[in-house]
Amino acid sequence: MSVQKIKTYFEKASSNYQEQSKSFPWNILRYFEYSTFSKNFHFNNNVNILEIGAGVGFYSDQIIIKKPSSYTCIDVSSKMLSQIKSKSIKKICVDFNDFKSSDRYDIILCLGVVEFFESPADSLQKIYELLASKGRAYFYFPKKNLLGRLYFWMHKKNGFEITLFHKKEYRKELERLSFRIEFEKRIGFFNSLVCVSKQ
Numbered sequence: 001m002s003v004q005k006i007k008t009y010f011e012k013a014s015s016n017y018q019e020q021s022k023s024f025p026w027n028i029l030r031y032f033e034y035s036t037f038s039k040n041f042h043f044n045n046n047v048n049i050l051e052i053g054a055g056v057g058f059y060s061d062q063i064i065i066k067k068p069s070s071y072t073c074i075d076v077s078s079k080m081l082s083q084i085k086s087k088s089i090k091k092i093c094v095d096f097n098d099f100k101s102s103d104r105y106d107i108i109l110c111l112g113v114v115e116f117f118e119s120p121a122d123s124l125q126k127i128y129e130l131l132a133s134k135g136r137a138y139f140y141f142p143k144k145n146l147l148g149r150l151y152f153w154m155h156k157k158n159g160f161e162i163t164l165f166h167k168k169e170y171r172k173e174l175e176r177l178s179f180r181i182e183f184e185k186r187i188g189f190f191n192s193l194v195c196v197s198k199q
């Protein structure tokens with residue numbers, strides 16, 4: 001899958017991304033995702049957070065209010081990132097494949113992004129390496145079912161193929177990398193919130 005095509009798509013979508021998220025059917029998806037996430041995401045202030053594919057800052061805007069030690073957002077689209085207004089957030093425009101850091105993060109968020117990775121297995125490995133010992137990473141894994149396939153075809157029309165996941169597949173991959181699965185929460189028929197830790 002070409003990262004360039006994904007970048008072009010999100011650069012174009014960025015101008016009305018926030019409005020579109022508030023309209024049907026994205027508003028329903030957003031509602032279920034966020035209510036599941038907010039019920040299950042807790043942290044002490046003393047943490048460094050990395051958000052991959054942070055987009056226009058839907059999650060970072062709400063989390064930064066709770067004053068973590070640091071918050072870094074990365075995204076391949078500068079136009080998406082430019083809409084994040086908080087000065088407390090460090091923004092880096094980069095393809096995650098090319099992202100390099102000697103820092104280790106206590107929390108990594110990867111929400112609505114795994115399906116766009118060229119090689120999800122390699123990206124999960126990289127997330128494992130960037131995670132601090134005892135750190136936690138949170139993912140949404142879109143399901144390989146009828147709704148997932150609609151999502152797949154929608155992006156196929158945009159010129160790229162996303163990856164959908166069977167529960168067995170992502171579990172196997174996470175466990176192969178030695179992540180410990182802390183919990184999984186179903187989000188309707190569409191995807192799952194998965195929290196893993198590095199022991």
Ligand SMILES: C[S@@+](CC[C@H](N)C(=O)[O-])C[C@H]1O[C@@H](n2cnc3c(N)ncnc32)[C@H](O)[C@@H]1O
Pocket residue numbers: 003006007010052053054055056057058059074075076077080094095096097111112113116117
């Ligand atoms: C569906 S949006 C989700 C945005 C945000 N996480 C949210 O839930 O509002 C996916 C985001 O991932 C970014 N993205 C996709 N592939 C990426 C990559 N390889 N490296 C960095 N960002 C990427 C896109 O530019 C886009 O902003």
